Amino acid sequence: MQLFHSLKRVLRRVFALADVNSMYASCEEAFRPDIRGKPVVVLSNNDGCVIAQNKLAKATLEIYMARPWFEIKEEAEKLGTIVFSSNYELYANMSNRFAAVMSRYSPRMEKYSIDEVFLEMTGIHVNYTDYGQTIRQDVKASTGLPICVGFGYSKTLSKLANHCAKKQDHWNGVCDFTSMSEDEIDAILATLPVDKVWGVGSRLAARLNKLGVHSVLRLKYADPKRIRDEFGVLLERTVRELNGEVWIEMEDELPEAKQVMSSRSFGVRASTMEDLSQAVAFHASIAAERMRGKGLYANGVYVFAQNSPHDQAEYYSGQLSVGFPAATNSTTKIIKTALWLLKKIYRPGVYYQKCGVMLLDTVSSCGLQSDMFGFTEGDPKSEALMDVMDRIKQKYPNNPVKSAAEGKVQAWKMQRNYLSPNYTGSWNELLEVR
């Protein structure tokens, strides 16, 4: 019996959640030591409103979050606020670096979002507080990004521990629930409002509040069956997770990304077939180029176009995919097919906010199968053309060679007046040293 208990202890599942503090602002600050100690805000697509801010901006400009930039511009600038357009290329690159460092610390990792990574710690018997500090130092030294780490017996608990590590300075960036007694954890949960729990949004929190459930602690000790009847199985799962049961599994990533995607919101809403075609052709060529860069061929293509669910007008989201008869990497074929799909999903009168192209089920060239219908790759003319196009693009990043379908004036490109250099993605925009 004693053996059983010690085994259970040894095998108990443990999870860690690491997340980057103020991700977007931290990415900008990693290359701008001169703005340290100043409030920093990052604007949404088209410089619309504030979507991210560093700790200092939060302290002085709390009310500015989600406000339109033009409304607060004058006041923010008076306070010495540094403003950036969203530099998604940079954030994606830094996010991959963050994940690459994290992957050193557990054989099982899930990249949950651009700034969050779950690690499975089961069977890794170390002092988690020390381990968390090592991880923090490694990420900070390698990438310049500041992170916090939380440990717990479920993903939900590790997320809460991370929240504590981030909001309460005395944890010094690492909070380990597994080293605490149940009473100690409960004392912490009693101080946290219920909407801090993973998966409990503001609407759900309001409903819970009405029933007298305000703190996380109260939710933890709610009757799971009653919760299921009232709120459904998802919240029941959350309650069980708060009690240290594992109900949400790690979602391991595929070893090789099978899809290649390019999508973007429009700078100015697009409604004509012509504007939309240009954008789709552009994304098709970007995705094709990315895919060729990885030496891959696509077996299918997926196109989507949508307006915003927050629009006054009815929400429309058109999406359609088609398989190629044989895997291809040809920009011409991919654009043609994407435009053919676009015609099928296009609905006139819709002001489209976003569109994109995804290449599906990609295979490396050695896994290539030929078809019987003459669509087959290996067309030497086409491959030579693609090669030349890619090389010209690499040499001249402004991209002088385009498929005619991409169009000349790209009105739908984003407005980014405060854009920082693409330090990690363009030879012409590298960080300058003296």
Add this chain to the structure above:
Amino acid sequence: MSDEISLIAKLELSPSRVIIPFYEGKVNAGQSRFVSAAQDYEMKDLDLEEFLIQDPPATFIVQVARDADSMVDAGIHPECRLIVNRALAPRARSSNIVVAVVNGEFLVKRLFKRFKSVRLLSENKAKAYPPIDFTEDQELEIWGVVKHAIISFP
């Protein structure tokens, strides 16, 4: 493309519809591919990235300014690119070439540490730039250690 395709099947699949195309017209029968016998002997090509970048998530490429000539004797010329490893910064040793942050500006210099003395040295005999000294209350911030310089010739 569109006229090549006629649809014989539509499938409802999440997250979207998938159309399976059917091809009309001529069929080239008997087409096949033989795998080259040399494939078994294929060797890996020389990989510059593997040679130049030991720690990918910590490696950043930076560019020397057009008029920055303080390190020419070390082979670091204006406008050349430097491959910098940030993770090595906390362990930077005397004689390493480093990228440091001084007054909010990025400088590339030779690090010199001896007893309590910490300095950044330039390497340009012709111009003899003075060293930058650091004291205990003005701490030196090292951003990364320079591992390689890329110099291109016309």
